[in-house]
Amino acid sequence: MAHESTYQPQAGIEKWMDDRLPVMRLVHDSFVDFPTPKNLNYWYTFGGILTFCLVAQIATGITLAMHYVANDTMAFASVEHIMRDVNFGWLIRYSHAVGASMFFLAVYLHMFRGMYYGSYKAPREVLWILGCIIFLLMMATGFMGYVLPWGQMSFWGATVITSLFGAIPIIGDPIQQWMLGGFAVGNPALNRFFSLHYLLPFVIFGMVVLHVWALHVPGNNNPTGIDAKGPQDTVPFHPYYTVKDAFGLVIFMLIFAGFVFFAPNALGHPDNYIPANNLVTPAHIVPEWYLLPFYAILRSITFDFGIPFTDIIFIKAKFLGVIAMFASIGVLFVLPWLDTSKVRSMRYRPIMRFFFLIIFLPACVGLGWVGAETPAKVLYQQGEFTYYADYFEGEELTTLTYDTAEERDHAVESLVAVGTEVEIRDGTPFQFQMVHLGLILTIVYFAYFIIIMPLVGIIETPRPMPASIAESVLPRSSASAAAAE
Numbered sequence: 001m002a003h004e005s006t007y008q009p010q011a012g013i014e015k016w017m018d019d020r021l022p023v024m025r026l027v028h029d030s031f032v033d034f035p036t037p038k039n040l041n042y043w044y045t046f047g048g049i050l051t052f053c054l055v056a057q058i059a060t061g062i063t064l065a066m067h068y069v070a071n072d073t074m075a076f077a078s079v080e081h082i083m084r085d086v087n088f089g090w091l092i093r094y095s096h097a098v099g100a101s102m103f104f105l106a107v108y109l110h111m112f113r114g115m116y117y118g119s120y121k122a123p124r125e126v127l128w129i130l131g132c133i134i135f136l137l138m139m140a141t142g143f144m145g146y147v148l149p150w151g152q153m154s155f156w157g158a159t160v161i162t163s164l165f166g167a168i169p170i171i172g173d174p175i176q177q178w179m180l181g182g183f184a185v186g187n188p189a190l191n192r193f194f195s196l197h198y199l200l201p202f203v204i205f206g207m208v209v210l211h212v213w214a215l216h217v218p219g220n221n222n223p224t225g226i227d228a229k230g231p232q233d234t235v236p237f238h239p240y241y242t243v244k245d246a247f248g249l250v251i252f253m254l255i256f257a258g259f260v261f262f263a264p265n266a267l268g269h270p271d272n273y274i275p276a277n278n279l280v281t282p283a284h285i286v287p288e289w290y291l292l293p294f295y296a297i298l299r300s301i302t303f304d305f306g307i308p309f310t311d312i313i314f315i316k317a318k319f320l321g322v323i324a325m326f327a328s329i330g331v332l333f334v335l336p337w338l339d340t341s342k343v344r345s346m347r348y349r350p351i352m353r354f355f356f357l358i359i360f361l362p363a364c365v366g367l368g369w370v371g372a373e374t375p376a377k378v379l380y381q382q383g384e385f386t387y388y389a390d391y392f393e394g395e396e397l398t399t400l401t402y403d404t405a406e407e408r409d410h411a412v413e414s415l416v417a418v419g420t421e422v423e424i425r426d427g428t429p430f431q432f433q434m435v436h437l438g439l440i441l442t443i444v445y446f447a448y449f450i451i452i453m454p455l456v457g458i459i460e461t462p463r464p465m466p467a468s469i470a471e472s473v474l475p476r477s478s479a480s481a482a483a484a485e
């Protein structure tokens with residue numbers, strides 16, 4: 001909430017500085033005396049936790065870069081050197097690798113919190129959009145960081161993702177080659193990925209400064225979604241939320257340390273401990289867990305877009321998948337304009353809360369599961385595969401049925417040997433595969449934003465809301481007494 005400055009410079013040096021560059025005034029007004037709704041819960045500690053994650057990633061990353069060698073013949077060995085020879089190199093590397101996962105865990109909770117409490121709605125649209133830009137930059141940074149150890153998953157992950165650009169019609173191939181600095185992922189790509197992986201966190205840092213600025217103009221939203229109307233609804237940021245944020249951060253750091261010290265590789269893929277080899281493709285190429293839902297959306301489109309029953313194709317399946325993947329992030333940018341409800345918080349929107357908690361969140365988790373599995377994995381099958389051989393015995397058509405293609409082919413061989421003309425055909429059972437589940441969940445994901453959100457916003461009758469933030473946290477009588485003061 002923009003408010004009058006309450007900063008009073010004490011020592012002479014503070015007064016001197018305040019007349020020249022009032023940074024202390026900025027810090028005081030933003031993080032000490034900033035009026036903050038008194039009802040913020042622990043979901044609101046993730047902004048501070050994310051700031052910690054960003055700083056921790058930059059600090060550990062800079063230290064790693066002092067020992068890492070961005071060259072395709074040395075990258076893998078330099079990471080092993082960090083793990084074995086550099087003092088506490090293992091700790092720095094594991095903190096950075098686990099840190100990436102913790103950063104994404106925190107950002108997903110931060111985003112879902114924003115969606116639940118309607119924090120993207122006016123007047124916080126710019127704040128939300130800056131968040132979406134940060135999220136995109138985080139995904140690019142995470143992806144490029146994963147390429148650096150130059151293991152099998154690094155190399156093949158980079159190959160799959162950069163090939164997506166090749167799916168763009170006409171200009172795709174030149175773009176892909178320009179990006180890679182060659183025809184395939186190799187040393188030039190590794191070098192530029194390292195350069196960008198070092199740069200982007202600082203761009204993210206700049207975006208976070210804008211994000212917090214855009215937060216401090218309208219002030220925090222809160223679990224009720226009701227605007228703060230006066231001092232009775234707020235408390236100063238310090239000490240109330242510095243202490244609450246610090247407590248949340250300590251719990252987060254305990255979980256973080258649990259992973260670093262007891263399960264540092266739990267969230268990674270074992271294949272990345274095999275040096276990159278462009279002649280051996282891993283059986284199963286998967287990105288890091290935090291990119292899996294988007295990977296699932298990308299792979300769920302297996303059909304071309306064109307005129308049915310003709311050969312006319314407008315968009316090929318692969319490019320359609322790429323469009324769907326980018327659209328799944330793009331739709332977040334326009335969220336403030338898709339939500340037609342007058343009420344911000346889902347606390348008072350039972351229908352929307354149902355769709356969010358019971359439909360949307362499980363669909364996101366489901367997409368993550370689909371992304372981790374092979375698309376052809378069978379989830380449900382009705383009937384069995386059957387293999388037929390048809391031939392005429394005189395005038396009469398005879399059909400032989402087998403359980404395996406081998407048995408059938410064996411029988412056909414002996415029939416053909418005695419001069420019989422045989423036709424073979426296969427009976428395929430109905431199969432529901434991972435890729436089908438992926439398509440359904442992709443449709444649910446988009447429907448949530450494009451159909452459910454605008455529609456429910458119009459038709460839903462919200463539950464009764466408290467008159468003010470103060471009333472939501474205090475018994476009614478004390479709230480009116482506080483308001484009267």
Ligand code: HEM
Pocket residue numbers: 043044045046047048050051054107110111114117119120124127128130131132133134135204208211212215219220221222
């Ligand atoms: C490096 C990543 C990020 C950092 C450091 C960061 C930092 C913060 C901080 C410190 C706050 C205030 C405290 C809080 O509400 O938790 C905040 C609020 C907010 N952030 Fe972020 N953020 C990040 C990413 C994102 C992303 C990816 C989004 C959404 C796409 C987002 C959307 C929001 C919204 C809507 C609020 C206001 C919440 C409210 O007042 O109810 N942020 N952020």
